[in-house]
Amino acid sequence: METRILAQNAKQAAIALSGVSGEQKNKALAMIAERLYQHKDEIIKANEKDVERSIGENLASPLIKRLRFNEKKLSDVIDGLNSLIGLEDPVGKTLLSTELDESLELYRVSCPIGLIGIVFESRPDALVQISALCLKSGNAALLKGGREAAQTNRILYELISSATREAGIPDNWINLLESRQEVSEMLQLDEFVDLIIPRGSNEFVRYIMDHSRIPVMGHADGICHCYVDDGADMKKALAITIDSKTQYVAVCNALETLLVHEDIAAEFLPALKEELDKRNVILRGCNKTRKIISCEPATEEDWKTEYLDYILSVKIVGGVDEAIAHINTYGSGHTDVIVSQSRANIEKFMDYVDSADVFANCSSRFSDGFRFGFGSEVGISTNKLHARGPVGLEGLVTYKYKLIGDGHIVADYADKRKHFTHRRLTKNFQVK
């Protein structure tokens, strides 16, 4: 079908879906879980074909690992659906209510965003998670997964689509795009598509931003920092640095640059080097660092680089102010950590570091929707508008203002015959 028609139909489905009750959406989520379990053999078989073809195409082994969708991953996905059912409906919540005047009441009520286009990597579990988050938040979706997972994505899409149809969810709420051409077309459809969520490389996200008028929610880079302050607990600082850098190197919340207070560097860096050497991490240091430990020199380019690899750049700084200035200059506004025993320095760092996630005395790797208790996430936003940091259900809704009067007109207030009361109410939206 033409992408334009697909999007137009999906937009209509979005409007119908915005009125579906939380109960019915939960019923549909349960139906998806059931259907995936019933058809697990077919899903796994389709995935084996994708994996086999991708091995033949010499896909890198970490990517093969992400592509694989076995019984264990299916069971995780079904657990995820069940926990999503347990979360409160994010739609229809009264966020503010104000009496403007007698019998003239204003309500700010949460509602779905509408039609969301999501482009994601070759991870079939992402398709299920994203669809489920969209459904629970009342949004219709145009989904484009990685080419490598094509067969798995198709069967998952068909199962989800038929399960939700049976549960009474409006047709066309979920749609699968299968070519890059369709993605290019989607980027032009700003009359139907309300939001694009691209997951992928920095270059890819920037490409999307430059080729669409549709708002984009995503993160471009994850250049995360850890600053070890003077007086920091050495043992904790070591554990946090190692975990942030090595617990999973290929992800956006992994550590890329370590900043160390000059008065603690001589003690901390040799101990750190010993631990990181064991884990095959290559260090690149500033001149001061290289006077303490032997390592490659870091250039200006290193401070701007997201390695996503076993490499760490190290800089010695004069204190928390220099650390903050470095992060605000070279960072990407994702996640930055201070290890310190000083309350004043922690507060300063958290106030002035201009990032979505500012952490004290814990690993940068905690920056994640599941770990934050949001159930799951559609991504991590380094945008400052709308949703920032890990984005779960709440980031997928907006609000509208509902004002109920009894024949009220503005002329009465302009001519001072009537006056606003602007009294805060504590009740939920309801039409009398």
Add this chain to the structure above:
Amino acid sequence: METRILAQNAKQAAIALSGVSGEQKNKALAMIAERLYQHKDEIIKANEKDVERSIGENLASPLIKRLRFNEKKLSDVIDGLNSLIGLEDPVGKTLLSTELDESLELYRVSCPIGLIGIVFESRPDALVQISALCLKSGNAALLKGGREAAQTNRILYELISSATREAGIPDNWINLLESRQEVSEMLQLDEFVDLIIPRGSNEFVRYIMDHSRIPVMGHADGICHCYVDDGADMKKALAITIDSKTQYVAVCNALETLLVHEDIAAEFLPALKEELDKRNVILRGCNKTRKIISCEPATEEDWKTEYLDYILSVKIVGGVDEAIAHINTYGSGHTDVIVSQSRANIEKFMDYVDSADVFANCSSRFSDGFRFGFGSEVGISTNKLHARGPVGLEGLVTYKYKLIGDGHIVADYADKRKHFTHRRLTKNFQVK
């Protein structure tokens, strides 16, 4: 100064400003009010020059009216500053707090957006309102007002800038751009500017969106509808239609298209025509309308047009479903009204009309930050992301996640040595 350097300095000021207390910001607002009052003669003199020059350039009289900044407008502006001082500080509010595990606590805390570029029409009072909203919400600003108000803007800017410097607000937080060239340059500075708020014509807002990677908050069009349902109170329907259309025609929340239920049209339309004729409103009707009252024919183009003038297009519809479909097809997502006595139809209209403001039994002209009780507004947003509808202080802040641990690392949770508690807390952010 080069625009790039100006923006870079303003961005640094934004970071410093993000840590300034509510008390100090209020002190600065009071200082602005005092300074404007002290220098009122100079301000008014500068404005007279702007007005005189604009009359010489044959500027339309409604625009001259907006440009004029007399003692009355100055006193309104000072009242506005004082009421802003009375509002709660929107920065530093704890919006969510969760225990992730023992001694690992997550807080979502409101914070300023950063550096905001605002381009506004030739209304000197807007400069003061916008600066004051930015200051109270902790944001630095790049301001570009209409050319016609150049001299008034310059003196207002200088007074605000020196008053806030004296009150201890970081230098360079407020900056005046004075040429279109500088605005063009600003649009490219996405590394420093966090948000653009354009106020002006539809074409102007689209131009900005197409020429910048910076997020834009604004509304393109205000094609507002009123649907008069079968069984509506005739007297209220008349008053609401007249007020929505004629109370102030040149504004975005004025009515452009009236939708009337077919069973009530024969009674309602002749009475409406009589009233609108008195007010010189030209009617353009669909074929069915023209069988009831004499008027110009409405074309497809009329349904898509924001007249901002004494013109109203009228369409007869079969019921609330057709009204909703018409609005979602031709509307601009701004403000739409239903006049009805049916609770079911009001609920349906409010749920399914995909607009920022959906009103029942009151005028579309209520869609305004002051009338909503937000103090004042920087504009009305038809974006769905971040802020929707009239945007006051709350729309000018974002949030960051602050996570405080005690040496916590992710490996412990990945290896199941520790487990998340995800317990909702009720306390405000504080470093122990």
